[in-house]
Amino acid sequence: MSDTRSLHDRFDAVSFHEYIKFERVENRRSNRPDLHAFLLLDELCPSNRDRDMVCAAEHDEIWLDVDVNSFVLTDDQIIELTRCGVRYDPECECLVMFV
Numbered sequence: 001m002s003d004t005r006s007l008h009d010r011f012d013a014v015s016f017h018e019y020i021k022f023e024r025v026e027n028r029r030s031n032r033p034d035l036h037a038f039l040l041l042d043e044l045c046p047s048n049r050d051r052d053m054v055c056a057a058e059h060d061e062i063w064l065d066v067d068v069n070s071f072v073l074t075d076d077q078i079i080e081l082t083r084c085g086v087r088y089d090p091e092c093e094c095l096v097m098f099v
Helices: 007-018 033-044 075-083
Strands: 054-058 061-064 086-089 094-098
Touching: 007 075, 007 086, 033 075, 033 094, 075 086
Parallel strands: none
Antiparallel strands: 054 061, 061 094, 086 094
8 A cells, every 4th residue: 555645744754753863774874864865865866967966055954956756765765864864845845954
């Protein structure tokens, strides 16, 4: 059975208990939460363009250059990204992080 909740709702459902809990991440790709998130996202949605993962920045936030409509995130992947500090911005329909 597929999850019919929006991506925003799925991130929101785990954010209170999992946000920035990097110590809970198993099989780390890096010891740095941001790098781990970048590497995971690059594995899930590799880019065929020579572009940076960070596509925009303003004040204390960065926007990630990942097309969230081109792949499906599992609940476990959403938890892992949330533990790294990744959030979903429903207004821009993209993934963001505080710096």
